[in-house]
Amino acid sequence: MVKRxxxxxxxxxxxxxxxxxxxxxxxxxxxxxxxxxxxxxNILIEKTSGVANEVVSSVVDVLVLPASTMLKxxxxxxxxxxxxxxxxKLREENRRLLVANAKNRALEIENKMLSQLLNYAVPPEATxxxxxxxxxxxxxxxxxxxxxxxxxxxVRKGQVVLGQKGVVGRVEKxxxxxAKIFLVNDINSKxxxxxxxxxxxxxxxxxxxxxxxxxxxxxxxxxxIGDNIVTSGIGGVFPSGIPxxxxxxxxxxxxxxxxxxxxxxxxxxxxxxxxxxxxTTELAEEENIL
Amino acid sequence: xxxxxxxxxxxHFYALMPLLFxxxxxxxxxLPLKSSLANNARPDIGLMCVxxxxxxRPDLFNLxxxxxxxxxxDIVSSTPFGNYLFSMLVMCLLVTNLVKYLNGRIFxxxxxxxxxxxxxxxxxxxxxxxxxxxxxxxVLPLIFSYLxxxxxxxxxxxxxxxxxxxxxxxx
Numbered sequence: 001m002v003k004r005x006x007x008x009x010x011x012x013x014x015x016x017x018x019x020x021x022x023x024x025x026x027x028x029x030x031x032x033x034x035x036x037x038x039x040x041x042n043i044l045i046e047k048t049s050g051v052a053n054e055v056v057s058s059v060v061d062v063l064v065l066p067a068s069t070m071l072k073x074x075x076x077x078x079x080x081x082x083x084x085x086x087x088x089k090l091r092e093e094n095r096r097l098l099v100a101n102a103k104n105r106a107l108e109i110e111n112k113m114l115s116q117l118l119n120y121a122v123p124p125e126a127t128x129x130x131x132x133x134x135x136x137x138x139x140x141x142x143x144x145x146x147x148x149x150x151x152x153x154x155v156r157k158g159q160v161v162l163g164q165k166g167v168v169g170r171v172e173k174x175x176x177x178x179a180k181i182f183l184v185n186d187i188n189s190k191x192x193x194x195x196x197x198x199x200x201x202x203x204x205x206x207x208x209x210x211x212x213x214x215x216x217x218x219x220x221x222x223x224x225i226g227d228n229i230v231t232s233g234i235g236g237v238f239p240s241g242i243p244x245x246x247x248x249x250x251x252x253x254x255x256x257x258x259x260x261x262x263x264x265x266x267x268x269x270x271x272x273x274x275x276x277x278x279x280t281t282e283l284a285e286e287e288n289i290l
Numbered sequence: 291x292x293x294x295x296x297x298x299x300x301x302h303f304y305a306l307m308p309l310l311f312x313x314x315x316x317x318x319x320x321l322p323l324k325s326s327l328a329n330n331a332r333p334d335i336g337l338m339c340v341x342x343x344x345x346x347r348p349d350l351f352n353l354x355x356x357x358x359x360x361x362x363x364d365i366v367s368s369t370p371f372g373n374y375l376f377s378m379l380v381m382c383l384l385v386t387n388l389v390k391y392l393n394g395r396i397f398x399x400x401x402x403x404x405x406x407x408x409x410x411x412x413x414x415x416x417x418x419x420x421x422x423x424x425x426x427x428x429v430l431p432l433i434f435s436y437l438x439x440x441x442x443x444x445x446x447x448x449x450x451x452x453x454x455x456x457x458x459x460x461x
Contacts, residue, residue, distance in 0.1 A: 032372065032376065038372065052365045063314055075324070143330075180368055264330075
């Protein structure tokens, strides 16, 4: 009995030693397998990462809260210094906006009348979800945001995300209360765009650099510095005509586009629901068919 | 009996402290700072914590802790899953083999140590992601990220040193 116990103990110790010896190799293999699985975009992986994302985002949200409150207080105190100047600016802007608003109303009525005359099929109305930025990531490997969507069921993967002035990214992952957003300068971001005036088409591609670049532009196309870039709507993922940014540099290799919004200064973002089919459901349906 | 249970729980808590504080520091590194620098080159706090704790308390911060922290960063981050875990494992492998040259040395030596080891981890990450995306990632932001991380090491190392001295010196 004692001999058997001793043998068991020895076996157990040997097993432990072997595991300890091979644990680092196993860990490397697991990390590599994780990367391969994330490339495969399997529905099970998507759902599991969604749940993990929900838990971890909640933890990050709670941990970041005190620091974020302190930062907000500091920024508020700093803004008090400029409040008078800002007030004057806002009054001036308000006066300009009132005039612009009156003009817009007249244009809207004219537009409606002309649309009726042409029997124009109106595209579906987009609805918005405003979400608070909880965490942001900016490094050589990724540029993304985590936003709080408060369990809104209308937020889905692939939807376009706007800042105050234009497109800032697209929704990548959605869990119950949080969504992960790829910013336009992230390497995963590819948005069909065009030059507003000349309608020259291309793709706005993030390269993990500070600013995104416009690629796949035809060689004879003329793009100048200062041209406004808007979404082209090709592919049906993004609606057309949404402002994206302005061209800041044109050379043989690249057309550099500066987004209208300061990507470093996003506090709230708007997620547009353009009534897209849910890619997760589509993927599940495809797998069921197969 | 009750006291014994409380003591055990406290000991477990102290044993988990390096990992818990690393998680908190990593979470804080994702704080929206509204700064252009922060949005483009955030310091890699996770790697710094792995480096620090594997030198000073490898008994409390072992391979399991490295894996947990790596997976945590991978979930928060939008990079392909497993990428940060891989780079932290590389750091773990390097530090465990070089710990005899780093343990008990002055701060400047540790700073030089991370300045030498971090580029290896960054390079591995860069290589993996370049293969993953089938295109080479830009190198300039990587160098910038490395420099920012290096500049932040005294702060992160200092915080970890305070935790080490206040909570984990006696056991």
